[in-house]
Amino acid sequence: MVELxxxxxxxxxxxxxxxxxxxxxxxxxxxxxxxVQGILEWLKIxxxxxxxxxxxxxxxxxVTKTVLRAAGLPLTTSRLATKAEIEAAHVMAPPYVVKxxxxxxxxxxxxxxxxxxxxxxxxxxxxxxxxxxxxxxxRELTTTVMGDRALGVTDIxxxxxxxxxxxxxxxxxxxxxxxxxxxxxxxxxxDYAVRAHQALGCRGISRTDYRWxxxxxxxxxxxxxVNTQPGMTPTSLAxxxxxxxxxxxxxxxxxxxxxxxxDR
Numbered sequence: 001m002v003e004l005x006x007x008x009x010x011x012x013x014x015x016x017x018x019x020x021x022x023x024x025x026x027x028x029x030x031x032x033x034x035x036v037q038g039i040l041e042w043l044k045i046x047x048x049x050x051x052x053x054x055x056x057x058x059x060x061x062x063v064t065k066t067v068l069r070a071a072g073l074p075l076t077t078s079r080l081a082t083k084a085e086i087e088a089a090h091v092m093a094p095p096y097v098v099k100x101x102x103x104x105x106x107x108x109x110x111x112x113x114x115x116x117x118x119x120x121x122x123x124x125x126x127x128x129x130x131x132x133x134x135x136x137x138x139r140e141l142t143t144t145v146m147g148d149r150a151l152g153v154t155d156i157x158x159x160x161x162x163x164x165x166x167x168x169x170x171x172x173x174x175x176x177x178x179x180x181x182x183x184x185x186x187x188x189x190x191d192y193a194v195r196a197h198q199a200l201g202c203r204g205i206s207r208t209d210y211r212w213x214x215x216x217x218x219x220x221x222x223x224x225x226v227n228t229q230p231g232m233t234p235t236s237l238a239x240x241x242x243x244x245x246x247x248x249x250x251x252x253x254x255x256x257x258x259x260x261x262x263d264r
Contacts, residue, residue, distance in 0.1 A: 006031060014043055021260045022047040023253070025232060029102065032229045033059035041262055048256045050228040051264030054201040058228045061101040061131055064200065068223060071199040073192055076211075076222050078133035083122055086130060090119050095135035100127055111135060136222045138213035141179055143193035144230060144238040146205050146255070150190035151241040155179035175237060177244045185212060188221055196226050203264045204256055205230060207238055 002017050004010075006026060014022075022040055024047050026032060034056035040047040050058065057063045065075050081091045086098055090112070098110040098120055108127075110120045112135075122130075140156035158173035179186065193208040200206075207230035213220030230238035232253075242252040 006036065010036070011039060011043070014039070014045065019045060021045070021257055023257055023260075024048050024229060027229060027231070029059070033102065037264070044262055046260040046262055047264070048260045049204040049264075050200075050202045050206065054203065054264075055228050058200050058202065058206070058226045059102050061099075061225055064226055067199050068196055068226075071195055073196060073199070074219075074222050076134045076136050078131055080129055081132050083126060083128050083130060086132060087119055087122060090116075091132050092134065095137075097133050097135050098122070099131055099133075101129070101131040136211035136213060136220075136224075138211050138215075138220060139181075141181070141185075141189055141210040141212050141221075142207055142237050143189045143210075144205060144207045144241045145193050145197040145202070146242065147259070148194065148198075150193045151238075151245045152177060153179040153181065153186050153189045154237050154241060155181065156237070173235075175240055177240050181212070184218055185221060188218060192221075192223060196223060200226060200228075202226070202228055204259050205238060 002019065004013055004017065022045055024031065024036060026036060030036060032055060034052040037047065037050070037052045037055050041052060049055070057067060062078075062080055065078060069075055077092070079091065080101060085091055094112045094116045095114040096112050098112065100108050108123075110122065112120055140158075142154050142156060144151045155176040156173055157176060189208075189210060192210075193206075196208050197206045207227040209224045209227070211222050211224055230236065232239060239249050239252055243249070247255070
């Protein structure tokens, strides 16, 4: 096994190494949005996770919503707006969330609470075009799909909201696997995740994240996004669900490698 830190010389390094397969452990833009997948297709190197089109669509939250809405899956109201529009006045009634439409790991997320008198003041490094969506209260649930089956449902419990720190810091959140939710909600999470995976054309594994407003029952279960390359760290959710399903971390990774191909 050769560990390769992707950089500007990626194509050259891949040609030198000439791997039999690439385990793509990259996150965010370039690594998760179809760009690296396109390079691997061009070089005819089999790789894990989703292909060019599914990766590109899932990374763009607006495109994802269009695809999932057409598949009849539950989503919250959203729109794209410029940074200037968002800072000038509320573009929708609070509470709402402002976030990049093509990032991951809860990077650059602003929550505008109910009753806020003024719109948010965004940091200088925020992109010029952003997604604004109605805030959904409640619990954080998530489901991993492996191949064509859903592995389970996790309830993510954190002190505040599930931000970057809560995701990647030890002790930042607590994961309850399986989630202690009504059977109707549990089964819906499994069903929606498989349908989202298939609608976007995902391969390998994906993870669908939800917010669930308990006071509204099934109508309160809303899809937030679909991750085509879920985290594989010690605090990550997908390996935990695989373990709950009886699969060791090594076997989980081996399955991904064996599933690798081109033309994904």
